[in-house]
Amino acid sequence: MADTRTVERRSxxxxxxxxxxxxxxxxxxxxxxxxxxxxxxxLYFGMLLVAWWLIAASSPNGYARxxxxxxxxxxxxxxxxxTWALIHHMLGGVRHLIWDTGRGFGPxxxxxxxxxxxxxxxxxxxxxxxxxxxxxxVS
Amino acid sequence: MSGPAHIRTPLARVRGYGSAKSGTEHFWRQRLTAxxxxxxxxxxxxxxxxxxxxxxxxxxxxxxxxTVAIILxxxxxxxxxHMKIGMQVIIEDYVHxxxxxxxxxxxxxxFCWAVGAVxxxxxxxxxxxx
Numbered sequence: 566m567a568d569t570r571t572v573e574r575r576s577x578x579x580x581x582x583x584x585x586x587x588x589x590x591x592x593x594x595x596x597x598x599x600x601x602x603x604x605x606x607x608l609y610f611g612m613l614l615v616a617w618w619l620i621a622a623s624s625p626n627g628y629a630r631x632x633x634x635x636x637x638x639x640x641x642x643x644x645x646x647x648t649w650a651l652i653h654h655m656l657g658g659v660r661h662l663i664w665d666t667g668r669g670f671g672p673x674x675x676x677x678x679x680x681x682x683x684x685x686x687x688x689x690x691x692x693x694x695x696x697x698x699x700x701x702x703v704s
Numbered sequence: 705m706s707g708p709a710h711i712r713t714p715l716a717r718v719r720g721y722g723s724a725k726s727g728t729e730h731f732w733r734q735r736l737t738a739x740x741x742x743x744x745x746x747x748x749x750x751x752x753x754x755x756x757x758x759x760x761x762x763x764x765x766x767x768x769x770x771t772v773a774i775i776l777x778x779x780x781x782x783x784x785x786h787m788k789i790g791m792q793v794i795i796e797d798y799v800h801x802x803x804x805x806x807x808x809x810x811x812x813x814x815f816c817w818a819v820g821a822v823x824x825x826x827x828x829x830x831x832x833x834x
Contacts, residue, residue: 606794609787612819615780618752619826621760622767628760648749655745658738665735693749701757 597679601657604650611647648693653686730789737786744779751776768830777827784820788812 589595621631634640660678663669669678751772755763766772791812799805 602794605787605790609791612783612787612823616819616822616826619767619776619823619830622763623826623829625760628763651745651749655742659742662735662738693753697753697756 593679593683594675597657597682601654601661604654604657607646607650608654611650614643614647645690645694649686649690652689652693653682656682656685656689730792734786734789737782737789740778740782741786744775744782747775748779764830767827768833770831773827773831777824780820780823780827784816784823788816791816 586595618631618635621628635644660669660682663678669675751766755766758766767776792809795805795808795812799808
C-alpha cells in the first residue's frame with residue numbers, strides 16, 4: 566500500500582505539464598483570439614478618455630486642454646489606435662456571437678471569419694478617419 | 705471500502721440544495737452587454753464625430769440634450785459592465801496567487817465603478833446645466 570502510494574506520488578510529480586501557447590504553430594484564429602483580448606484590455610483603459618472628454622465638456626474650464634490633447638499628434642495616434650481597437654473588438658464580438666450559435670466553425674468558415682474581422686477593422690478604421698479628416702478639413 | 709453512491713458531498717445532501725442555477729450569469733451578461741454595445745457604440749462614435757471641432761458651449765448643449773445624454777449614459781453603463789466582466793476573466797486566467805488575485809479583482813471593480821460614476825456624473829451635470 567505504502568509502495569503504491571510512493572509510486573503514484575512520483576509519477577504525479579513527473580507528469581508532463583500541459584503545453585502552453587509557444588509549443589503550437591501560430592495560426593490566424595489563435596492570433597485573433599489574443600488580439601481580441603488585447604484590444605479589450607486597451608478599450609478598458611480607453612474608457613478613461615471617454616470619461617475625461619465628458620468631464621471636460623461639462624464645464625467651461627478644461628475643455629481647451631482636452632481639445633489640445635485630441636488634436637496633438639500623440640492624441641491623434643492614441644485616438645486612431647482607439648478607433649481600430651474599438652472596431653476590431655466589435656467585429657470580433659460579432660464573430661463570437663455567430664460562434665455562440667454553433668455556426669461558423671468549419672475549417673474554411675472560421676478562417677474566413679477571422680480574415681474578415683482583421684481586414685474589415687483596418688478598412689473601416691481607415692475609411693472613418695479619411696471621412697473625418699476630409700469633412701472636418703483638419704490637416 | 706466501497707465508494708460513494710454519487711459524487712455529491714454529505715453536506716450538500718444535508719442541505720438539500722442543487723446547483724445555484726447562477727453559473728451562467730457572467731456568460732450571459734457578457735453577451736447581453738455585447739449585443740447592447742453594438743448599436744450604443746456606433747451611436748456614441750457618430751455623436752463624437754459630430755461634436756469634433758466644436759467649442760465647449762456648443763458641445764455641452766448637444767451632450768445635454770435628452771436623446772444624446774440618454775444614449776451616452778446607456779453606452780457608458782453597458783460598456784462598464786462589459787469591461788468589468790472582461791477584465792475579471794483576464795485576471796482569473798493569469799493571476800493565480802490568492803492575495804494578488806483578490807486585490808486585482810477589487811481594483812477592477814473599483815476602477816469600473818469609478819469610471820462609470822465620473823462619466824454619468826458629467827452627463828447629468830451637463831444635462832441639468834449645473
